[in-house]
Amino acid sequence: MRIEIINTGSELLLGSTINTHGAWLGQELLGLGLRVQRLVTVPDGDPIRDALKESIAVSDAVIVTGGLGPTSDDVTREATAEALGVELIEDEHAVRSLEAFFAKLGRPMTPSNLKQAQHPVGADVLPNPNGTAPGVYVPPRLGDSACAIFLLPGPPHEMHAMYHAEVAPRLKALTEMPADHGVTNIKFSGVGESSFQDMLDAKLHEAGGLEVGYCARPGELDLRLIGSESDRKTAANLAIKTYPQCYVNDDGRSLEATVVHALTEKNLKLALAESCTGGRISSRITDVSGSSAVFTHGYVTYANEAKVAMLGVNEASLEKEGAVSEKVAQEMAEGALRNSGADIALSVTGIAGPTGGTDEKPVGTVWIGISVRKGDQILTSAEMKFYPNGREVFKRLVSQAVLMNILRSTKEV
């Protein structure tokens, strides 16, 4: 199936907006075993017409995003009708949906909004529960075209919801895909793409007609499995069993959301003592709604005096071992645990760079401390990591490692 995407919107060509629709749709279509052959980005207005005519002529399916608004430069509907050689008509049901949407907002509906209820004769209106612009589906062999056409709204949350509800099922039907064909994404952290491939790639492929893909970001690896439900389950279990310590989730949530969820389930309180990450880990934890139930105290101790005053780190340890050391990481974690009354406390102390490194402790060196309560006891340890990847990636990788440490601790407590 030859498939093309047309993204419309002048802002995409003026540099004020990065086009994320292309990558999002590319990934979703890949989940259906479909590959995008070409993606064309055009400004609002007449260029939409030319792009549509061209794509329809050579494709089996075309997905268009944007240009469904009420203003005069939103011409996607008109351009589609023109390309097909059919008329536009107003859809009664769509008019009533629009009226209901504006009533809910308490705003008056303008005549130009009525334009949004139009669609080419013979096409389906795709409901948009999240906005004013309904989508349009033109089945193959309508008018002058043999191509299936989907017109989707531009705002990402509207487009994504409509894709899942209206586009994916129709594409599955068109390609005669079995109903249980789909995609599973499994998130891992702390394992690299190459070791994953060496250990698992051949075995995953053995599990039948499965398509296996990887998407690596700093400190995170997504395993993408495309195929039948049973094949995906078998392969997912194999991957998780091979790297149980690195498994995050298969539900698409962020690592920090998974951590907050695990802490909440076990009713555990967390404290953090951050030096080199400067609050990044606290900030990621508190990005999650509901984190206030589990995260109470964060100590950002960038200076040595702060480590002493806020966490009770021994001046002697700082002098003898240095701030970036096993001993100071342990004292930071234990100080955070005692001062906060938390059940788990993590600490980080390291050299983010680009300056501050020495031969003995080069830029990228970091000690991660952990302190947990076991009954009446407090158990404290620390491990060293080395991420010489530049300041931004360093902070990201350290925060990934700490969040994974917390996740593993919640399983052991």
Added chain:
Amino acid sequence: MRIEIINTGSELLLGSTINTHGAWLGQELLGLGLRVQRLVTVPDGDPIRDALKESIAVSDAVIVTGGLGPTSDDVTREATAEALGVELIEDEHAVRSLEAFFAKLGRPMTPSNLKQAQHPVGADVLPNPNGTAPGVYVPPRLGDSACAIFLLPGPPHEMHAMYHAEVAPRLKALTEMPADHGVTNIKFSGVGESSFQDMLDAKLHEAGGLEVGYCARPGELDLRLIGSESDRKTAANLAIKTYPQCYVNDDGRSLEATVVHALTEKNLKLALAESCTGGRISSRITDVSGSSAVFTHGYVTYANEAKVAMLGVNEASLEKEGAVSEKVAQEMAEGALRNSGADIALSVTGIAGPTGGTDEKPVGTVWIGISVRKGDQILTSAEMKFYPNGREVFKRLVSQAVLMNILRSTKEV
């Protein structure tokens, strides 16, 4: 001048990489007064050829990114020669550059790398100091084409450097642009696009043949001025004079980098007490290399007990006024100042949402406290803001407001 962009690379269509080249080039070309008419993204291999032929036929200039590597699916050079109807030849100078590049890396050069030294007869080789793939410039009226063609490497830092050094000057010459024509970006925070337009737009346009644009992000507004140097200077001064309290910089740096720079210049120490932002502000400050010289203590006091224990906030204030109140914001800031010994301390306490709001203090309410030393005195105040924009945007807007408060304070101290 009709200009089109072709981005090549299968990863852009499989969803694993978001295409940032389009937005970057769109913005840069806008700085030259040029608008991109169409952007086509195609996978590696043959589709590059088709896209090139099509774009060359209808454009005055075409910029192609990617497909200049040594592997068999890198066909941009071959496709260009074919479209022009000319031969490819090897460039002696480019071969020597490649040899030097590999010698510097201490890696052997493979025969397939020699392909990278080829270019269509009559075209210029564009040096690439940052990678192995030289670029190519095809002047208008070469072979069968009336179109100027730029072939640029795919990696962003290579592409950006080559654009500035090789592409922009040639486009300026082609469009007969004066040498002092350029773009100035001025960053503001704390003023909205609409009030900016109402107050200034007409006046900015009076300043001659200037093209004025805006780029708004949450809590930040970039004013883009395109024109001659003197026109840009006049307009920039007018804008800064109108919103002196909201001016950040005109050098493209982040707000946090500007804040760290201002603190360093005045030799001021900063402390932060964060509740609802959960460490976001500390993390942004410590994203800046050199921040350890000015930022020493960060208190992430998500829980009330943390506010009492870490900052000395009065339990009575918490009980009587609530955690989100002027009094608690002031006590947090003053506690942070006293405990850390800093010169400036900022505090935030608010309701990020989606839960936790009341009729009296709805989601989005935040108090920002500030405490500064003036001689022997400590001056403390607080102001209320309201950002009912969802958790993520709330944290972003509060951190913007706090960073602006710090920037203004450094000017007053």
